[in-house]
Amino acid sequence: MPKEILAKAGFLVVTASTVPGDLSGKKNLTTAHVDITLDKVNSADYQGLMIVGGQRTFWYDETVLRLCREFHAAGKLVAAICISGAIPAQAGLLRGRECTVFPDPAAIEDIQKNGAVYVHQPVVVSGNIITADGPAAAEEFGQALVEFLSR
Template sequence: MKVVIAIAPEKYRDEELAEPVAALNSAGIAFDIASTRPGTCTGMLGGKTLAGISFDDVDPKNYKGLIIIGGSGSPAHLWEDDMLTGLARYFHETGKVVAAICLAPVVLARAGILKQKKATVYDSPVAVMEMKKGKAVLVGQPVVTDGRIVTANGPLAAKDFAAAVVKELKDEFW
């Protein structure tokens, strides 16, 4: 089993990446890190991560899930990325796990997969507005799972978000 983790090339939220990576490693789930371009990406707290592939290079047939990391770089680099929203749509339509944390759930809203789905997002006016435009049913909880979609509201929820994602990936019911 393998998943793809999507991050902004700059200003992704470090712990929102670190916690899922730790949980995936602990569960023995392989992953690739992708961004708008391959290469070194920089976190809001100064961390550096190598994106081995670009969103254009992701073949969704090779992955069981998509995890989109938030941070202040999300609006500038992820929200309007057509390739990423297309990937999110494909993963959802084929019954795979789709997860996003912090400001990244807006990508799912823009992909049209949160219509009438329970979800959460970082509490910023613009993000909340985008979620409502996407017809998401906003829930005031740190982590929300609705079907195969997992959303979380920010860095304090990163550990629980990671656990929820791993649980969905390992759920043989699907």
């Protein structure tokens, strides 16, 4: 849903992952076409980074952590939803700052281990970092992304 909300607002959404081509999500309910592999993403070419996920696929992934740091250093959007909400904290971007994540005890512990302050809210905006706790917050998350990018 966030991708559709961004597209409806006029933003071009480019999908990146570790492998090119078409991907299927959990239980094959969600599909996506990968436009570019993560190793080829240049943060200078984009307004922001949005990490989605219901799995820990990109937890502590060095390429994703590097991209988070690059986007953040440039004052660009760094956004994450569901269990991926832990990734900006893993990148060291949320020390002493509030964020949210899917309310999984291991995810909350990981956020806190990395110095972030967990807040049990659907969406948390902390400067240029926006986190959301899961699918139920997808619409609010998408609207927060549009609001940030429209400034």
